[in-house]
Amino acid sequence: MTTSTRGAVKTPAVLVLEDGRIFRGRAYGAVGATFGEAVFSTGMTGYQETLTDPSYHRQVVVMTAPHVGNTGVNDEDMESRKIWVSGYVVRDPARVPSNWRSTRTLDQELAAQDVVGICGIDTRALTRHLRERGAMRVGIFSGDAVQDDATLLARVKEAPEMTGADLSAEVATTEAYVVPAIGEKKYTVAAIDLGIKGMTPHRMAERGIEVHVLPATATVEDVYAVDPDGVFFSNGPGDPATADHPVSVMRGVLERGTPLFGICFGNQILGRALGFGTFKLKYGHRGINQPVQDRTTGKVEVTAHNHGFAVDAPLDEVSETPYGRAEVSHVCLNDNVVEGLQLLDRPAFSVQYHPEAAAGPHDAAYLFDRFTSLMSTASMEGQRA
């Protein structure tokens, strides 16, 4: 049995926000210095999936759940090849993890992957601060990296901002690869990887879809080279206002009328492709308990979120776009933020949240079936033509 009470846990650490607020605690994971955008996640479970979600690249994640690390770390629940958060903040780490799949502690895993964290701080006060002042740059310093407060604050202010950050190329695959259909193959999908989570192609594969995952730099020609029945645009880190290349590829797909589905960054890209703007939310949505209404059915679903930006589209009217009529299909019931878009004259839709949601909830899994039905309808129309 391993425990997380290594020497590092006793090492003093300091968290410095760009507005000058400072929290003092102890090192957790790697000892050193790290920077990023401070954001909070309200998920009570699923920390392994959170840490390995590429959309968290360059973000320091504060867990509002007070006790983290209880189930240790296993080899099955990773959403990608590594931890992407640039820093991790927990109040009270588990001293002895307990789970039949656990092979190591979270503290050990963070240290092994060189992720600097801090524990033993009042994460409730930090979260309230971020909720009131908004997401902002932060630094975590421990060991030799600790200096006087003014020097640390100056270093935080030198770190890059999330607004204007173009990050997909830093996290996405550089080589195309195929995730085979599970069981009988029914459809082929070209999936543009802007920071894709492993569960997304898996949810498609479960529905008989062979997924060709393509690099973020893929062109319209690359997409059609795999002869797709549908095209998918993934989640990903950074500011959607910078995603000009995927927006132009998506426009090429919309022009051809191929069934199209986007998740998170993919929703923001559809918004931009249709001519809507995007904007930064004050502190974003992160967690696995966000209420969203599907306006096409009236149903409310509990959903997983991780977004700091949103699409600026009119909630209560149908918009005329270069690709026909479009409307807001899903909305967050906490704050009326746009959570989904659909075209009325072409087979294209997207959501801002995570229907693939590992570790859950699974209320929104029907969206993968909606994508499959668009491909089924398109192939029947193709046969009639």
Ligand SMILES: NC(=O)CC[C@H](N)C(=O)O
């Ligand atoms: N999970 C995502 O795809 C996030 C999209 C975008 N980076 C945002 O923060 O809004």
